[in-house]
Amino acid sequence: MTTKFTSDHEWINTASIEAAVVGITPHAQDALGDVVFVELPEVGRSYAKGEVAGVVESVKAAADIYMPVNGEVVEVNEALKADPALANTDPMGAGWFFKVKVASTAEFDGLMEPPAYETLLQSL
Amino acid sequence: MPSAQPESTALLQTPLHDLHLRLGAKMVPFAGYAMPVTYLAGLMAEHRQCRDSAALFDVSHMGQLRLVGSDAAAALESLVPMDVVGLGEGKQRYAFFTNHSGGLLDDLMMVRPTAADAAAGFGDLFLVVNAGCKDADIRHLITHIGTRCTVLPMPERALLALQGPLAVVALSRLNPGVAQLTFMTGGAFTLAGAPCFVTRSGYTGEDGFEISVPATHAEALAESLLAQPEVKPAGLGARDTLRLEAGMCLYGHDIDETTSPVEAGLTWAIQKVRRPGGARAGGYPGVAAIESQLTSGAPSKRVGLIGLERAPVREGTPIVDAHGRKLGKVTSGTLAPTVNQAIAMAYLPIDHALPHHEVYAEVRGKRLPMRVSPMPFNPHRYHRA
Numbered sequence: 001m002t003t004k005f006t007s008d009h010e011w012i013n014t015a016s017i018e019a020a021v022v023g024i025t026p027h028a029q030d031a032l033g034d035v036v037f038v039e040l041p042e043v044g045r046s047y048a049k050g051e052v053a054g055v056v057e058s059v060k061a062a063a064d065i066y067m068p069v070n071g072e073v074v075e076v077n078e079a080l081k082a083d084p085a086l087a088n089t090d091p092m093g094a095g096w097f098f099k100v101k102v103a104s105t106a107e108f109d110g111l112m113e114p115p116a117y118e119t120l121l122q123s124l
Numbered sequence: 125m126p127s128a129q130p131e132s133t134a135l136l137q138t139p140l141h142d143l144h145l146r147l148g149a150k151m152v153p154f155a156g157y158a159m160p161v162t163y164l165a166g167l168m169a170e171h172r173q174c175r176d177s178a179a180l181f182d183v184s185h186m187g188q189l190r191l192v193g194s195d196a197a198a199a200l201e202s203l204v205p206m207d208v209v210g211l212g213e214g215k216q217r218y219a220f221f222t223n224h225s226g227g228l229l230d231d232l233m234m235v236r237p238t239a240a241d242a243a244a245g246f247g248d249l250f251l252v253v254n255a256g257c258k259d260a261d262i263r264h265l266i267t268h269i270g271t272r273c274t275v276l277p278m279p280e281r282a283l284l285a286l287q288g289p290l291a292v293v294a295l296s297r298l299n300p301g302v303a304q305l306t307f308m309t310g311g312a313f314t315l316a317g318a319p320c321f322v323t324r325s326g327y328t329g330e331d332g333f334e335i336s337v338p339a340t341h342a343e344a345l346a347e348s349l350l351a352q353p354e355v356k357p358a359g360l361g362a363r364d365t366l367r368l369e370a371g372m373c374l375y376g377h378d379i380d381e382t383t384s385p386v387e388a389g390l391t392w393a394i395q396k397v398r399r400p401g402g403a404r405a406g407g408y409p410g411v412a413a414i415e416s417q418l419t420s421g422a423p424s425k426r427v428g429l430i431g432l433e434r435a436p437v438r439e440g441t442p443i444v445d446a447h448g449r450k451l452g453k454v455t456s457g458t459l460a461p462t463v464n465q466a467i468a469m470a471y472l473p474i475d476h477a478l479p480h481h482e483v484y485a486e487v488r489g490k491r492l493p494m495r496v497s498p499m500p501f502n503p504h505r506y507h508r509a
Contacts, residue, residue: 062438
């Protein structure tokens with residue numbers, strides 16, 4: 001599997017260290033409800049793991065998006081800005097948030113494998 | 125809410141609790157009750173359902189009570205700055221309890237049932253008050269007017285709101301008589317075999333009804349309404365976005381014990397007969413403060429704000445001027461589903477409260493421009509006489 005997860009209910013596709021794709025999980029979008037606004041990170045800026053890199057807001061609530069790894073943001077999803085509901089309708093696909101360039105695959109160590117994330121969801 | 129229950133207290137359930145669970149509602153604590161915030165359709169779809177067709181809300185957490193006695197209307201006038209004595213049979217009116225400094229203890233709806241409906245047990249006045257305030261309201265009524273009339277809480281009844289342009293179509297199938305009601309009138313009707321009290325009013329800005337039904341018959345009535353093709357359930361989430369678009373105050377947020385009706389922009393609810401120079405002027409708590417503001421104005425005012433950017437501006441957000449000086453704060457705010465913009469209410473000094481005046485909301489370290497806007501944000505569509 002190339003997709004890993006965080007305890008903040010974000011996913012990251014680890015297939016490429018040049019542009020690892022980050023988004024929120026189906027659980028996260030379900031808990032938020034209808035997403036109406038996203039604030040995405042700055043392209044070209046480097047963020048530390050755990051740093052707030054954006055915001056996702058539904059009608060009822062706002063949640064921070066955390067950087068799941070140390071790295072530089074290389075692209076943000078402009079389509080998501082224009083149509084934030086993509087985070088609800090296709091959270092693991094067209095509703096991605098940004099792509100991040102990391103130094104090495106070692107950055108992905110410590111992220112959750114799918115079974116571990118499943119276990120976390122079941123414990124909620 | 126002001127009198128939210130302590131966390132250790134188990135949440136109360138409305139008579140529709142099992143139905144909510146069967147419908148897949150997401151339940152949240154609200155004013156001491158477990159209430160549905162959304163159903164499976166989600167907030168946006170439930171909001172649109174109400175604007176486009178008809179939505180059914182469970183508002184059984186709200187307080188229903190009746191006042192009985194020939195002096196009830198005059199007695200109630202000692203607690204609210206409204207014309208209660210002159211309220212015609214079958215007519216409904218918005219009201220609020222004031223405190224001695226002219227602040228608002230709660231806002232409410234009152235109806236004067238016809239003599240026949242009063243005899244059928246709906247009281248000489250039928251009141252609906254906010255869930256979070258109902259215990260305090262009942263104490264307030266009993267303390268101050270309990271010797272002049274009988275104050276009878278009605279915990280044995282549930283309250284449903286059927287709201288939307290097709291609400292009348294759906295409810296008329298159960299009893300065609302309800303179609304005769306016009307905005308802010310009400311009467312007793314049999315619905316699904318139960319003696320109900322129906323008013324043509326609500327909290328969404330749409331045409332619609334609020335239905336007081338015996339708790340024992342609430343689920344059957346809700347099921348027969350949900351069986352109508354126009355009707356789907358909607359939760360408190362959509363109720364909040366609908367009322368905000370309609371420019372209506374939420375007690376405990378947009379109005380409270382520290383806000384006067386003049387500041388809150390609710391002077392329209394004080395009838396002439398109770399204002400200075402009127403036949404029954406004054407005679408309610410806080411009259412000095414309120415009359416002074418009615419004459420000279422209040423230093424600040426509740427206004428509507430529309431965001432020039434899409435970011436939602438939520439309750440508590442500071443509002444500043446172009447120089448960053450604090451003007452006030454947001455009391456309610458959301459990304460409005462129908463008007464499709466960030467909308468909010470805030471109290472601003474009157475020199476900043478003029479329509480089209482530009483102010484700034486401080487959100488995450490940024491200053492987002494907002495414009496003072498007339499309310500409602502979304503036009504009301506009532507069935508007036």
